[in-house]
Amino acid sequence: MARLPEGLSLRLAPEDEYPHSPEAAGTYNESMYFNLFDPEQQVGGWFRIGNRPNEGYAEISVCLYLPGGPVAFTFGRPKISGNSAMDAGGLKVEVVEPFRHLKLGYRGKLLLLSNPFEMADPRAAFAANPQLDSEIQIDFEGISPMWGGETVKADGSPLDLDPEKSFARAHYEQHVAGRGQIRVGDFAFQIAGFGLRDKSWGPRTWQSIPWYRWCPMNFGRDFAMMISIVGRPDGAARMGGMVLKDGRYDEIVEAAIDSDWDDHGYQTALRAEVKTESGADYRVEGRILSLIPLRNRRTGPDGVERLTRITEGMTEYRCDGLVGYGLSEYLDQIEDGRPMGPDFRPPA
Structure with missing residues (x-):
């Protein structure tokens, strides 16, 4: 991770793979996220429980990018009591061995979208498309060191956070390999490939960040990357991420992303340039193969409703002559109907 201010340190322990005791903030969130893309079949998906x-x-969210462009998707807010397990709404994560082996399973309905853009209006999308009985079982193997953790004070005590301005108290990521079985209705297939997982906990308000660009990608077991550019309320941006090469992480210290857009204002391609702590330079090109637009609405303490748009694109990446797969996740607060990200160029 980037160098921390004096008096702060980063803490991460195997027990952090398990649920924590919730703090008092009403917006406390503890989430686990996984993505996985099969380079041979050019299929993949991502999964989140918070x-x-x-x-x-x-x-909970489950999203599968199926052959030919359809997307199978669901989201929900199942009731829970307490924070004892990551198990709700048919989606379950089991820690077999911290930092090394986790299992993910889902059993329930998935909405089959031949046109994923319909999810811009969720109510209409769910009314117009079939929901199919589905089942997913995937084993994830950590193939990298851990990246991240909880920033704490010198004495180990937690930082003081404003719940309305917080996205997470702690966050870590890891590149993974995965293998398993997927069934959507009568269509079943094996999946094997690479991806990235993360975990975070602490107060989370989706509207606390003006915009971000998050691009995790894998070119195989020994070369992967995650590029992160996060907008700040003062108009600046925080650049970060890491490059996995030969089993080690090289911190990204500079990053820039330029995007192309379609008539809906969704990303269709991107070009990224990054520089790492070791002085290495990388140029990455991405082409979005399939995309689903999602949203989050929240009424703030001032009574004003705010809209957050998150576009999730399965993306083919090219770097140093290699072809890989991953995600381009673009979060934007919407103001006057326009995404806030500075790289957004409205259709001509």
Whole structure:
């Protein structure tokens, strides 16, 4: 991770793979996220479960990019009591061995979208498309060191956070390999490939960040990358991420992303340039193969409703003559109908 200010340190322990005791903030969130892309079949997906025990529900999302462009998707807010497990709404994560082996399973309905853009209006999308019985079982293997953790004070005590301005108290990521089985209705297939997982906990308000660009990608077991550019309220941006090469992480210290857009204002391609702590330079080109637009709405303490848009694109990446796969996740607060990200160029 980037160098921390004096008096702060980063803490991460195997027990952090398991649920923590929730703090008092009403917006406390503890979430686990996984993505996986099969380079041979050019299919993939991502999965998230986020417990909000103080609000009495979990956030779950399951998204599969199927052959030919359809997307199978669901989200929900199943009720939970407490924060004892990552298990809600048919989605379950089991820690077999911290930092090395985790299992993910889902059993329930998935909405089959031949046109994923319909999810811009979730109510209409769910009314117009079939929901199919589905089952997913995937084993994830850590293939990299851990990246991240919880920033704490010198004495080990937690930082003081404003819940309305916080996205996470702690966050870590790891590149992974995965293998398993997927069934959507009568369509079943094996999946094997590479991806990235993360975990975070602490107060989370989706509207606390003006915009971000998050691009995790894998070119194989020994070369992978995650590029992160996060907008700040003062107009600046925080650049970060890492490059996995030969089993080690090289910190990204500079990053820039330029994007192309379609008539809906969704990303269709990107070009990224990064520089690492070791002085290495990388140029990455991305082409979005399939994309689903999602949203989050929240009424703030001032009574004003705010809209957050998150576009999730399965992306083919090229770097140093290699071809890989991953995600381009673009989060933007929407103001006057326009995404806030500075690289957004509205259609001509």
